[in-house]
Amino acid sequence: MAAGDGEPALQSKSVCVVGGGVAGLAAARELRREGHAVTVMEQSGDVGGQWLYDPLTDGEDPLGAAAPVRVPSSIYACLRLISPREAMGFSDFQFLPREGAGRDPRRFPAHRELHCYLRDFCDAFGLMDVVRLNTRVLHVAPATTATRQWTVRSVRLLGSTEDDESREKEEVFDAVVVANGHHSQPMLPTDIQGMGEWTRRQLHSHSYRTPEPFRGEAVVVAGCGDSGKDIALDLCRVAREVHLAASSEATAATPDVSRMLANHGDVLRLHTRIRRLHADGRVEFADGSSVVADTVIYCTGYTYSFPFLDTGGAVTVDSDGYVVGPLFEHVFPPSLSFVGVVRKVLIPWFFEVQARWVAQVLSGRKTLPAEEEMVRSVEEHLRAREAAGVPWKHTHNIGGIDPQKMYELGEKYSDLAPVEEWKKELVMSSIASKMADVETFRDRADDSENVRKGVQAWLDLKLAAQPRAKSMSTVADDVEADARAMPHA
Numbered sequence: 188m189a190a191g192d193g194e195p196a197l198q199s200k201s202v203c204v205v206g207g208g209v210a211g212l213a214a215a216r217e218l219r220r221e222g223h224a225v226t227v228m229e230q231s232g233d234v235g236g237q238w239l240y241d242p243l244t245d246g247e248d249p250l251g252a253a254a255p256v257r258v259p260s261s262i263y264a265c266l267r268l269i270s271p272r273e274a275m276g277f278s279d280f281q282f283l284p285r286e287g288a289g290r291d292p293r294r295f296p297a298h299r300e301l302h303c304y305l306r307d308f309c310d311a312f313g314l315m316d317v318v319r320l321n322t323r324v325l326h327v328a329p330a331t332t333a334t335r336q337w338t339v340r341s342v343r344l345l346g347s348t349e350d351d352e353s354r355e356k357e358e359v360f361d362a363v364v365v366a367n368g369h370h371s372q373p374m375l376p377t378d379i380q381g382m383g384e385w386t387r388r389q390l391h392s393h394s395y396r397t398p399e400p401f402r403g404e405a406v407v408v409a410g411c412g413d414s415g416k417d418i419a420l421d422l423c424r425v426a427r428e429v430h431l432a433a434s435s436e437a438t439a440a441t442p443d444v445s446r447m448l449a450n451h452g453d454v455l456r457l458h459t460r461i462r463r464l465h466a467d468g469r470v471e472f473a474d475g476s477s478v479v480a481d482t483v484i485y486c487t488g489y490t491y492s493f494p495f496l497d498t499g500g501a502v503t504v505d506s507d508g509y510v511v512g513p514l515f516e517h518v519f520p521p522s523l524s525f526v527g528v529v530r531k532v533l534i535p536w537f538f539e540v541q542a543r544w545v546a547q548v549l550s551g552r553k554t555l556p557a558e559e560e561m562v563r564s565v566e567e568h569l570r571a572r573e574a575a576g577v578p579w580k581h582t583h584n585i586g587g588i589d590p591q592k593m594y595e596l597g598e599k600y601s602d603l604a605p606v607e608e609w610k611k612e613l614v615m616s617s618i619a620s621k622m623a624d625v626e627t628f629r630d631r632a633d634d635s636e637n638v639r640k641g642v643q644a645w646l647d648l649k650l651a652a653q654p655r656a657k658s659m660s661t662v663a664d665d666v667e668a669d670a671r672a673m674p675h676a
């Protein structure tokens with residue numbers, strides 16, 4: 188990788204990536220491609236983040252009230268993707284159906300298929316060489332005031348010796364990429380009276396795996412988002428009663444909820460939001476009605492949480508847990524960066540965009556605006572969102588609020604090929620089908636002609652240019668050759 192005539196020499200940095208989920212893997216690949224020395228620290232025993240299903244839960248703290256939770260993944264057993272696989276591949280390593288035991292060729296496969304694909308991606312690009320598994324990052328702080336380096340303290344988690352200090356390590360890196368996700372730390376409602384005193388079972392969806400423990404029970408599911416609907420439907424198979432408490436009229440009055448009620452009216456009921464939990468087991472709703480329940484499951488989303496990050500106030504999370512900042516374009520201050528803070532984006536594509544940008548800023552191939560300009564840009568973003576009436580909690584929601592903006596940012600900050608029009612159309616039609624019928628949308632076959640042609644050409648890739656898994660040594664050789672070709676500053 189050589190800089191062209193007249194271009195500044197590119198720099199190779201030592202970079203620590205916190206987290207080995209989709210965002211961390213995208214970061215690792217782009218950083219290596221740009222010639223940086225990467226170390227990914229992942230607390231789990233494998234990469235994949237959310238997609239590494241864990242049958243265990245934060246059992247002793249089913250609400251996930253203590254931060255940080257111990258189990259990163261919030262995936263439940265019945266989960267199938269809500270985004271079509273055609274649009275869920277890395278730009279040069281598509282999420283094509285693969286033959287083999289345990290593989291799931293469907294457009295919206297079960298969660299395990301995405302994990303298999305992420306492992307395939309790691310193999311194809313030799314990424315496991317730079318991943319330290321079972322390694323939790325405990326503390327990230329500026330190394331000195333004079334440099335922009337960071338000290339990272341981590342601990343090896345093996346067996347039950349996780350507080351053994353000898354397993355702790357402190358290292359200095361030129362830069363840190365934070366990619367620890369935001370679907371692990373539960374966000375609990377703050378407006379329900381009696382939660383603390385209720386003696387019956389309460390859990391957050393983070394700790395829900397299968398419906399079996401709720402067989403024969405009356406269960407209240409709080410929250411009508413994707414997880415709330417999935418879990419309510421899962422419970423309908425075994426529970427005596429399922430009561431879905433919608434947080435607002437807007438989330439309740441949707442065609443998919445109406446259809447769920449029509450299909451499962453013998454078990455499923457819809458309610459307004461929960462107002463109070465009573466000592467006698469009653470759950471009271473905002474309209475004054477109540478039911479007696481055995482369990483309440485809060486499907487109320489997740490909060491941003493960076494318990495290891497010590498920036499001296501430079502980057503903070505707001506008191507509601509909705510916003511991280513100030514982050515220029517949801518990614519930077521310079522030597523610290525965040526991949527994956529954004530919400531409702533096409534992944535891994537948008538994470539690749541961010542990761543590539545970070546890698547190129549660190550090498551000097553791209554420059555950032557002056558600090559005051561970046562801060563001004565963040566303030567403008569917040570003001571514009573407020574003026575447009577977008578709730579504060581959607582500050583980092585790009586694709587769900589303004590999908591066109593997501594594609595524009597991709598083109599502005601990276602040289603990745605733009606997302607093909609048929610993929611955009613497929614994503615939009617999948618969302619529309621989901622909103623019409625959340626139970627059947629994954630198995631519909633009503634693509635437009637445009638999408639059908641796109642899918643056919645995409646499937647033909649299988650026979651053509653998809654990179655094959657390389658041996659670790661071949662990848663290491665490639666990376667070394669890249670690094671040798673790069674004029675280091």
Ligand SMILES: Cc1cc2nc3c(=O)[nH]c(=O)nc-3n(C[C@H](O)[C@H](O)[C@H](O)COP(=O)(O)OP(=O)(O)OC[C@H]3O[C@@H](n4cnc5c(N)ncnc54)[C@H](O)[C@@H]3O)c2cc1C
Nearest residue numbers: 206208209210230236237259268269323324367368370527
């Ligand atoms: C139930 C559910 C369903 C979803 N369905 C979809 C879907 O269908 N389509 C879609 O596009 N998205 C979906 N998502 C969103 C999903 O989170 C993203 O797809 C993606 O996994 C986010 O990747 P990430 O790398 O940012 O975070 P994560 O996958 O959460 O990965 C973060 C990683 O960081 C590690 N980590 C955290 N803290 C530390 C630390 N201190 N030290 C070391 N490692 C650490 C964690 O162990 C984890 O491996 C779903 C999420 C949930 C919860």
